[in-house]
Amino acid sequence: MRRIGVLTSGGDGPGFNPCVRAVVRMAASLGVEVVGIRRGYAGLLDHEFVDLPARAVGGIIGRGGTFLGTARSAEFATRGGQLDGLRNLNEAEIEGLVVIGGDGTMRGGQKLQDLGFPVIGVPGSIDNDLAGTDMCIGVDTALNTALDAIDRIKDTASSHQRAFLVEVMGRNSGYLALMTGIAGGAELVCIPEVAFELADVERTVTDAYIKGKSHCIIVVAEGARYNAVRIAEYLNARREEAGFSVRVTILGHIQRGGSPSAFDRVLATRLGSAATRALVEGRRGEMVGLVGNDIALTPFGKIIGEPKPIDVKMFQLAGVLAR
Ligand code: F6P
Numbered sequence: 001m002r003r004i005g006v007l008t009s010g011g012d013g014p015g016f017n018p019c020v021r022a023v024v025r026m027a028a029s030l031g032v033e034v035v036g037i038r039r040g041y042a043g044l045l046d047h048e049f050v051d052l053p054a055r056a057v058g059g060i061i062g063r064g065g066t067f068l069g070t071a072r073s074a075e076f077a078t079r080g081g082q083l084d085g086l087r088n089l090n091e092a093e094i095e096g097l098v099v100i101g102g103d104g105t106m107r108g109g110q111k112l113q114d115l116g117f118p119v120i121g122v123p124g125s126i127d128n129d130l131a132g133t134d135m136c137i138g139v140d141t142a143l144n145t146a147l148d149a150i151d152r153i154k155d156t157a158s159s160h161q162r163a164f165l166v167e168v169m170g171r172n173s174g175y176l177a178l179m180t181g182i183a184g185g186a187e188l189v190c191i192p193e194v195a196f197e198l199a200d201v202e203r204t205v206t207d208a209y210i211k212g213k214s215h216c217i218i219v220v221a222e223g224a225r226y227n228a229v230r231i232a233e234y235l236n237a238r239r240e241e242a243g244f245s246v247r248v249t250i251l252g253h254i255q256r257g258g259s260p261s262a263f264d265r266v267l268a269t270r271l272g273s274a275a276t277r278a279l280v281e282g283r284r285g286e287m288v289g290l291v292g293n294d295i296a297l298t299p300f301g302k303i304i305g306e307p308k309p310i311d312v313k314m315f316q317l318a319g320v321l322a323r
Pocket of ligand 1: 011102127169170
């Protein structure tokens, strides 16, 4: 293999830049040229190619976002889009591709792979919802960002004797919410994987009040059965029962930005370089992942659309410690 491409696709996350850097530098060490494809699969369809020699990725290891840009492409989800993408790769004499992103990105990679084009995936998503890896790139930084927010919210919550509903991202996964809740000492975590009623939340708030706590922090995953605004409506309508007054903070895209943590930089570096080596050495249609403390390759077929359950013991532990 003489020339490979790299793209970042879907929702970005802190650590995508060090991952691209690792792809470029590892390829250079193997004597392989790298072409960066801007704006993910959308840029592949629009011929947005840029040569990436080793020097082109200098100074990006600590930068948030993705300097290649990213997008969600509806056109590439079609058979016609995939054929056009393959045609553009062939025209640019690109012989293999490293794709960095979440489930949708791996689906795109599998489509190209099914058409006979060599692809290796790297898991990047703050949601940590991909099977085949313990951690995705971006999760650790997003967690630390959410945790920093919780710590700050606790200060003002205690001053005012308030309950806060803090909504975090995660799409259909409760991982970010659960870990933020554990690390932040939350009174309750509401996640899609565990059923709950509005009355359960009210009970937690009232309990915290009766116990004499100065605040009550509830972390709500965006994909939970009731979102933070809905829970707040319920609690506010029953203010007498709840004790504390209630406020809502939705962290949103703040969690996607910022300089990648040391963990994310190291993970991105390990995964990006392993993916490149695997591609150049002839592996195809697989995603690299962190399994235990090792790098493992798993076929796309065992990752795409596969559930990634949360650790129920961790959820129970959060409940036990919130007394
Ligand atoms: O998948 C990452 C993620 O940030 C999810 O947590 C969230 O649901 C979604 O992307 C938001 O997407 P967008 O950036 O398109 O609003």
